[in-house]
Amino acid sequence: MVRTPCCDKTGLKKGTWTPEEDRKLTAYITKYGSWNWRQLPKFAGLSRCGKSCRLRWMNYLRPNLKRGNFSKEEEQLIIELHESLGNRWSTIAAKLPGRTDNEIKNHWHTYLKKLARPIPVSQGEKPSSSNRSKRKSAGEKRSDQSKNSLSNPSTNHQILESSQFSPHESPSELCSLMIDTAQENSASFGESTEVSPNEMFFETIESFWTEPFLEDIYDAKYVVAPLLDTEFFSSDSPFIGDELFCSYGFSDEYVLKF
């Protein structure tokens, strides 16, 4: 079978995400969910591959992500799970709420691998170079990076916003933050390059909105109305379902709060 490219590469942006792109993606997914990653960037006004959007959301923008240092318990768990599971990072990540496979993978390759299988000094390994105690911890470095913001100073603001979704925040706080963000974004809908729900509904009715997403669970009033009001998240809402919350990246625990 011939593999089709994940997207048309021409004209698509690559590299570090800008705060504006983060904002668009967050606002869009907060409002509409990730109904189709491939189509999503088009409707969200992003010149990105859908895959890139998914990765950005899953690894960075998701609201219930932990940021910062791995605890001793987490590190121990990763080591144990890696012993039994191998490089199945997504499975390991599933055991560590708020951690992404990418984050765990990076942490493993940069730090835990050396803990799990210490390399004898006699083999020429420079112990000091791999000893993070001589360097800043990951979390400290991350907060440092928030100063220079992942190679883009302007990214910092967005990261700080993301960091508001820290494990210290309650789910309801997270929810309100998300809603605030969405409402803020909704207010600027008109001047944004995002496609408004109305536009999407009427202009692409033959394609996107006629997909099962619309036929099965969508009601026109939800398309036109702001989606992030309490009705949207109420248990009566036709939106509420495992699929939706999976697409939002909410955990089960998170769902119960609604």
Add this chain to the structure above:
DNA sequence: AACGGGACCAACCGCGCTCAC
């Protein structure tokens, strides 16, 4: 103070799986 090498981590790439047709 400047520079080079290593560490770190976000993002990309390509493969494989699943599902719908």
Add this chain to the structure above:
DNA sequence: AGTGAGCGCGGTTGGTCCCGT
């Protein structure tokens, strides 16, 4: 059964920062 679209996963890359010299 064959095909293609979509997505998830794991490996790899590339940019940036920090530390040692």
